[in-house]
Amino acid sequence: MYIIGENIHIISEKVKEALTARDSEFFMDLAVRQVEAGASAVDINMGPRKKDWAEVFPWIVKAVEQVVDVPLCIDTTNVDGMEAALQNITKAQPILNSTSAEPERLEKIPLLAKKYGAKVIALTMGSSGIPVEADARVNIAVETLIPRALEVGMPVQDLIIDPLVLTTSGCQQYCPHLIGAVQMLQYAWDPAPMISVGLSNVSNAVPNENRPLINRVYLSMLMGVGLQMMIANPFDQKQNDVIRWIENKDTSNPLAAVYNKIAERTGANEEPQPEDFDMSDPEQLAIWKTTQILLNKVIYADAYLNQ
């Protein structure tokens, strides 16, 4: 699993404080620790920085590149800021996060990627929003995103399609379709573009204590249909366990076997079945309940595990 570490994100209070104080040590430490925990790239989300982008973007990439060699993923809606970052990156091939199929972004971002030899994450979202159905999302990739990359002369392999994970709390009907989209995108073009998702979006607006479980179960389903790249928290040890168990087909303990079974079922276009779980084990019961909300079989509620 290629993890783009998500922890340098302006939504975090600590990140906000460190940025205000221009505390480069904080960012260097957070970047190093993410890579040590298994991140293959590091996302950098400083927000749009409308006023100070010319100073902030070069500063942050220079700081982080002092200590890590992995690709940096420049996560902003500010195109000028993106370019300022690109001009200062000297190590690995960077990733731009992101464009969508909206005309204005699709016009500018791929050109920037071409100019600097960067990869681009492209969201399957047009001006009219995010479609529910899997094939509608795949259509955006095939009819709009990939043609635009080819048009500007980018190799398709530098395009990373993100079919958009939405939260089970409120957008539940999207969750099963996203699994289908990940599956279909792998056959949508030859050569296939890469596919990445923002995993933890699946548990946005979910109480914190339940988020990691929902993330893990969804991850096992997505790995079942071949997901190999995601923006995620590399410090989540239980999530890393799931990745390891599924990648190595390790079924040596009951939980590993359950997560592998979910991946296997999902990959075979089947749904997890009650007999796959030892319902007397509270942890497995919770995993079963989580599969049911993620597949939109049972309506999500914050207290869904109590049902």
Add this chain to the structure above:
Amino acid sequence: MPVEIPKDKWTGKVREVSFGATAADGGTRSKSIVVGGDTTLPYMQFEAPTPHTPVIAVEIKSRRPEDWSTLLEETWGDAMNDPASWAKAAEAAGADALVLWLTLADTPEDAVKATKAVLAASALPLMVFGPGQVEKDNELLVAVSEAAKGEKLVLGICEDKNYRTIVATAMANGHLVSARTPMDVNLAKQLNILITDMGLPANRIIMDPTTGALGYGIEYGYSVMERLRLASLQGDGMTQFPMMVTVGFEAWKAKESKVGTGVPEAWGDWKARAIHWETLTTTALLESGASIVVLRHPESMKRIRAAINELMAA
């Protein structure tokens, strides 16, 4: 050529819930009302009969309301001056049940007095709702609940920010609760879980998924109701509750029904329009699965009664 109508078979069932206790159950009501028990989408009689006729409840207030449309004042007249005479008038107009809505001006003593007056004036099953302010609701409803112990009232309104006290008093005094959430399936289910977690038996909950009037968000209201009913039929236990909607409250907030002046002439006769507003809002929600509709105007009640009879006979 014979056409075979496809039929859906569902595994789940909406819970049957009854309110209003007769003398046999330790209360003073003339009848109990049972709602729920549905095993298919509303009025798909060819798949399974609709087990219980939907209930028309009438909204009355503990004090004469100042902000109701003059059309409603004309029709109820002086009966609005006190809840007992209003209750009698509502029963005479054909109500199946009554909703006594308390006001912010009420003290617990006022609330108890009004409740007892209504219980004495009419033997219809009764729901009692607080004015909608947390502390006031709790204060009034606990007093009412204790004073009417055993009557199997429906106490409202439980919301996610305020349900514990009302649920506790309903448990202690043999009443039911109405669980209201703002047009959201996830929140509706969440509140049902929280209330049953407290120990109130599930067959003493009626859910109010909230609605908007025709032209004011009704499509959100009925989509949520449809989704909840589908989830019930698919076996999701924490959505399997009968639904009530306070249609009169919503429909009479709409400008189209509330006022007769300062609106385009093309809107036509005010009274006809106002009744249509309440009636059309109600029929749409009945067809999305409402088991109890709370109305305000007697003419709307008549028309809804006719619509229900047709739906049940179909």
